[in-house]
Amino acid sequence: MKLGFIGTGNMAGAIMGGIIRKGIIKPEEIIGSDISEAGREKVRELYGICVTDDNRKVAAESEVIVLSVKPQFYAEAIAQIRDCISEEQLVITIAPGKTLSWLEEQFGKPVRIVRTMPNTPALVGEGMTAACANQYVTEENRAYALELLGAFGKVEFVPEHLIDAVVAVSGSSPAYVFLFIEAMADAAVAEGMPRQQAYQFAAQAVYGSAKMVLETGKHPAELKDMVCSPAGTTIEAVRVLEEKGFRSAVIEAMKACADVSRNL
Numbered sequence: 157m158k159l160g161f162i163g164t165g166n167m168a169g170a171i172m173g174g175i176i177r178k179g180i181i182k183p184e185e186i187i188g189s190d191i192s193e194a195g196r197e198k199v200r201e202l203y204g205i206c207v208t209d210d211n212r213k214v215a216a217e218s219e220v221i222v223l224s225v226k227p228q229f230y231a232e233a234i235a236q237i238r239d240c241i242s243e244e245q246l247v248i249t250i251a252p253g254k255t256l257s258w259l260e261e262q263f264g265k266p267v268r269i270v271r272t273m274p275n276t277p278a279l280v281g282e283g284m285t286a287a288c289a290n291q292y293v294t295e296e297n298r299a300y301a302l303e304l305l306g307a308f309g310k311v312e313f314v315p316e317h318l319i320d321a322v323v324a325v326s327g328s329s330p331a332y333v334f335l336f337i338e339a340m341a342d343a344a345v346a347e348g349m350p351r352q353q354a355y356q357f358a359a360q361a362v363y364g365s366a367k368m369v370l371e372t373g374k375h376p377a378e379l380k381d382m383v384c385s386p387a388g389t390t391i392e393a394v395r396v397l398e399e400k401g402f403r404s405a406v407i408e409a410m411k412a413c414a415d416v417s418r419n420l
């Protein structure tokens with residue numbers, strides 16, 4: 157098998173979906189294990205990958221193993237598989253808080269590890285993933301990791317100390333963005349717009365705005381100013397958002413998020 161997942165939940169599913177959609181690995185070359193039968197069946201039905209309840213089988217048979225259980229189950233999962241992992245295999249982790257040194261300690265032997273922080277937009281090929289690697293990872297491994305992680309969105313290697321910031325800014329942030337879209341749609345519904353149409357308008361506005369930041373290279377404040385006509389509608393909305401502490405709420409929320417990541 158080329159790629160194995162230990163844990164086939166939300167994030168593993170998003171990664172599989174993104175990779176299969178892109179066609180760089182065939183579904184029959186992917187295997188996933190999960191303690192939950194429902195979890196296994198879901199990805200088998202959705203993506204046509206091989207599934208098992210045996211984590212050790214996945215570890216023994218896969219060239220690259222993605223550890224995709226919750227951080228609380230990392231120690232248990234590593235204890236189960238560590239004697240099946242050879243020096244040639246590559247382990248990719250996706251959990252916040254689980255540092256390279258902690259992971260190396262759990263394996264208790266030289267293992268090639270790429271620690272990453274992906275996000276669920278991977279499912280639609282628009283993920284943002286940060287990665288860092290331990291000393292056993294070769295240049296070839298790094299290139300392969302970039303290709304694999306790049307199959308479902310953007311990917312960048314970063315210094316490990318930035319991973320907690322990445323958790324806040326891209327790992328968890330889709331949840332805040334979905335809240336924002338939901339709130340905007342609710343407000344549009346309150347103004348009389350049908351709900352499905354409201355989601356589409358709100359989501360497309362967020363998508364287009366993000367694209368402007370990425371493609372124009374302009375400062376977000378300049379792009380904001382371009383929307384705010386003097387004495388117009390937008391500046392009034394901005395005034396209320398500032399009054400309600402919108403930006404400081406986002407900053408405080410992300411600080412809390414990064415703190416949890418650091419202390420997991």
Ligand SMILES: NC(=O)C1=CN([C@@H]2O[C@H](COP(=O)(O)OP(=O)(O)OC[C@H]3O[C@@H](n4cnc5c(N)ncnc54)[C@H](OP(=O)(O)O)[C@@H]3O)[C@@H](O)[C@H]2O)C=CC1
Pocket residue numbers: 162163164165166167168189190191192195211224225226227229232233250251252273274275276327328
């Ligand atoms: N969801 C997201 O947006 C992101 C998640 N991550 C990280 O990805 C990892 C997975 O998160 P997520 O996909 O959301 O979690 P999920 O709970 O959706 O998926 C984890 C799966 O692993 C199963 N599981 C638990 N213990 C074991 C075990 N010992 N062996 C095999 N399978 C097991 C769980 O079963 P059961 O449900 O029965 O416990 C569940 O089906 C976490 O470390 C998370 O922090 C990273 C970035 C973004």
Ligand SMILES: O=C(O)[C@@H]1CCC=N1
Pocket residue numbers: 252323327328
């Ligand atoms: O909520 C979590 O803990 C995970 C990590 C990043 C996104 N989801």
